[in-house]
Amino acid sequence: MGRLETAVGQKSxxxxxxxxxxxxxxxxxxxxxxxFVGW
Structure with missing residues (x-):
């Protein structure tokens, strides 16, 4: 789950x-x- 949160942090x-x-x-x-996160 940490990687998904990092992906969101990359955008924001x-x-x-x-x-x-x-x-x-x-x-x-x-x-x-x-x-995957945006979906």
Whole structure:
């Protein structure tokens, strides 16, 4: 559940420390997580 919350944080707070581990993930995995959360 922590990764999903991080994906939401990436959209709302791009500069937050919580988004750093998420931004290091592969781009395809980022998109997959964001689509899953947005769905």
């Amino acid at each position: 707070k791009p500069g937050s420390l919580n988004s750093k581990p998420f931004s290091m993930l592969p781009q395809s995995l980022q998109t997959r997580i964001i689509l």
